[in-house]
Amino acid sequence: MSTENFIPLETLCSHYNVDLSFFANLNEIGLIEIQTVEQMQYVHQDSIYEIEKMIRMHQELEVNLEGIDVVFNLLQKIDTLKKELTAVRNRLRLYEN
Numbered sequence: 001m002s003t004e005n006f007i008p009l010e011t012l013c014s015h016y017n018v019d020l021s022f023f024a025n026l027n028e029i030g031l032i033e034i035q036t037v038e039q040m041q042y043v044h045q046d047s048i049y050e051i052e053k054m055i056r057m058h059q060e061l062e063v064n065l066e067g068i069d070v071v072f073n074l075l076q077k078i079d080t081l082k083k084e085l086t087a088v089r090n091r092l093r094l095y096e097n
Contacts, residue, residue: 006035006042016055026054029069 009023023043027034032051035042043051050072057063057071 003037003040003042005045006037007045007048009034009041009043012043012051016052018055018059022055022058025065026051026068029065031069031072 009020013020023032023034026032031054032043032047054068057068
């Protein structure tokens with residue numbers, strides 16, 4: 001498996017000043033996916049935006065892991081509802097014209 005699109009967890013830990021157990025706990029909850037290659041742990045670069053949000057919530061707002069899980073589940077539901085609303089509006093436009 002190629003690691004060119006992956007970032008080592010050790011790099012994230014030192015960059016964001018976060019303990020490795022934080023990422024392990026996020027992985028256990030299912031908020032991130034950790035890939036292990038040759039005894040090194042990585043996360044995909046596409047998930048960095050969400051990881052940064054989680055770290056900020058945890059450090060700046062002092063939200064615990066369960067709270068972060070709740071917030072992200074609610075944000076996903078909001079995105080789903082927005083997409084559904086857009087689809088309904090588009091169908092309504094078809095009938096209005």
